[in-house]
Amino acid sequence: MTAAAATMARPNPLLSVLRKNTWTLGLIGFLGVLLFFTKLINPTYGATGVQNLGIAVLPLAFAAVGQAIVIISGGIDLSIGSTMALTSVISAALMKDQPGEVGVAVVLGVLLLGMLLGLVNGGVVVFTRVPDIVVTLAMSFVWAGCALLVLQRPGGGASDWLKALVAGALGSEWIPKSAVVMVVIVALIWIPVSRTRLGLSIYAIGSNRLAAFRSGVSVGGTRIVAYVLAGLFAALGGLSLTASTGIGTPVPGPYTLMSVAAVVLGGVSLAGGRGGVFGPIVGVMVLQIIRTDMTFLKVDSNLATVLQGAILIGVVMIGSLVEIRRARA
Amino acid sequence: MTSATSTPELHAATRRGGLRTLFRDRPIIPLIGLLALLVLVIQILRPEVINPGWVGVVIRAAVPLSILAACQTITFLTGGIDLSVGAVASMTGFFVATLVGHQGLAVAMAIALAIALLTGFVTGIGVGVFRVHPLIMTLGMSLVVLGFANVWQRIMVQTGAGVPPAFRWIGSGSLWDVIPANLLVWIPIAALVMFMLRRTGYGRQLYAIGDNPIASRLAGTRSWRVILILYMISALLAGIAGFMFSGFTNVANVNLVDNQVLPSVAAAVIGGTSIMGGRGGYGGTIVGALILTVLTSLLSALGFPEPVRQILFGSIIVAVAAAYTRVTAES
DSSP: OHHHHHHOSSOOHHHHHHHHTHHHHHHHHHHHHHHHHHHHHOTTOOHHHHHHHHHHHHHHHHHHHHHHHHHHTTOOOTTHHHHHHHHHHHHHHHHTTOOHHHHHHHHHHHHHHHHHHHHHHHHHHHHHOOOHHHHHHHHHHHHHHHHHHHOSSSBOOOOHHHHHHHSSEESEEEEEHHHHHHHHHHHHHHHHHHTSHHHHHHHHHHHOHHHHHHTTOOHHHHHHHHHHHHHHHHHHHHHHHHHHHSSBOSSOOTHHHHHHHHHHHTTOOTTSSOOOSHHHHHHHHHHHHHHHHHHHTTOOHHHHHHHHHHHHHHHHHHHHHHHHHHHHO | OTTGGGSHHHHHHHHTHHHHHHHHHOTHHHHHHHHHHHHHHHHHHOTTTOSHHHHHHHHHHHHHHHHHHHHHHHHHHTTOOOTTHHHHHHHHHHHHHHHHHHHOHHHHHHHHHHHHHHHHHHHHIIIIISOOOHHHHHHHHHHHHHHHHHHHHHHTTTTOOOOOHHHHHHHHOEETTTEETTHHHHHHHHHHHHHHHHHSHHHHHHHHHHHOHHHHHHTTOOHHHHHHHHHHHHHHHHHHHHHHHHHHHTOOOTTTTGGGHHHHHHHHHHTTOOTTSSOOOHHHHHHHHHHHHHHHHHHHHTTOOHHHHHHHHHHHHHHHHHHHHHHHOOO
8 A cells, every 4th residue: 555655646535535435445346236136137116125124234233333443442242242232132121111211221321331231341351361263252152141141932022112223214315314324324333433543543543552552652552442342232233133023032143243244345454444334334234135135036045145155255355455465576 | 571470370381391391392291181170070970971981982082074174174274264164064064965865875975075175165265265254255265156956956856865774874883782883984084184294295384384385485385286286175074974963863854964064163173273374283272172172071960950050061161262272371
């Protein structure tokens, strides 16, 4: 990237934005192709399909944003799926048959709880010095066990306003309300973070921990904050599970591993320090629409799983080939 | 580490530097102590549990887990991880159960292990040649394997499946009514893995790549070849573990071994193999797998409900790993 920038006589701001976001833009282009393809194989695909897409991607999109922040900071969070299950069952258990005002309090409380769970994850990682992959793996048992203590089987309920928040469209029928909610929430949380010293620190510790430490960044503190943010987004994911299904399910879904997949697809380097949170969101949409297309094409859903895995591997291979070539250049 | 020196046990360790070095170089000694402690706790709280039958049950459950944990140990040494072991092991057990009726046991096993080797080959190409992160590569491969196994399941739904009696005997039978039969398979495998890691040049290359990839490349290691073979060995071991799991549970299911992936990672970590690469060995992993199995037995003997068991299981893994990191941390 730096070599390419140096060859340019006068850096054009528009070009540099394009260059920094090549991967995300390419991914958006790919998403466009996929949507066009969907329309081609199923001419009735329209506004309803887009609305359903918006609702279907919501939980995984939040999970992917949380995962992206931790991975950018040079860590990984394998407890995101369990955190989502725990926050989802708690919100569903507390909101059942309660008035909307109670629901508001529950939502705020669950968001705080998510941050607390992230604080525990991050705190344990930093203070015990056990590798993050091991800690969050073990914590995933703990949070999943807590979720089973709250509700033994799927149950509970959701406030009507919460369900209405993610269903239907806003303005044009082509703009799903869930997508607006997601973009607004992610922008409200991530843009202020990424524009401040904190955001820079998150990228710095992911890029080169020693250099960041020597530049005066509090490495441990920043890692903990990254996990707290991941916990917050996991709680948002758990709430959107409750909102879209109307109940809470104590068994974690496939969100942990799928979030890692979406993050990588979204152009975030697993080594840390590179990428953003909007690429992974597009990655989630790509993964979901491939699944939808498979259903339209009446492909065996199991072959769809094969294809998802193959696409994941293929994309990452291309990504690492690019990186190998960049390293040689 | 200045804050850590205030804790009494570390204080003692620094005073007697020999003990700490011993723990670092021979992690198996404190681990065996922990295992003995767990057995002692069971003996005190539930004296009726421990008898020769209980020992047999623990070993029968620990052996397949320790083979899966061998996959994690050898891949950890290079700084990798193999999350596809669950899908591969479930697949081989399931394939044999569906094929054995038509093809006979030997052919069915050969086909299943060949598919496992092919999976490992693809993973190895991805990790070794294309330098895809092992976490992602094995994750993607497990989706691919699981998907194909499901397709196969749909094709085979008419013919039905049955775990071959030989597997049932290996997985849950015993020799002379005392010795678990799966030790017959496990002892040669464990001996081969330990021999490979300690006595062969290939084993040293695994440590070298994990310890310092650049230095090992400059020293002439063709790391892509080492890694390709590594993931093929890992897939083969996972395939054999799959036979034992299906025999142990008498179930042929494409998701059978999925819930053992995280315990296999935990066993290797508790056993003192560094997930960052370059440090560890299989001896510790075996004790780690035994500790996890005894721990599960303890938690169920105490009559805790499943959720509480999960919570304790996770907490204890963190606690053991933390204590271990504390003791062996380089200052």
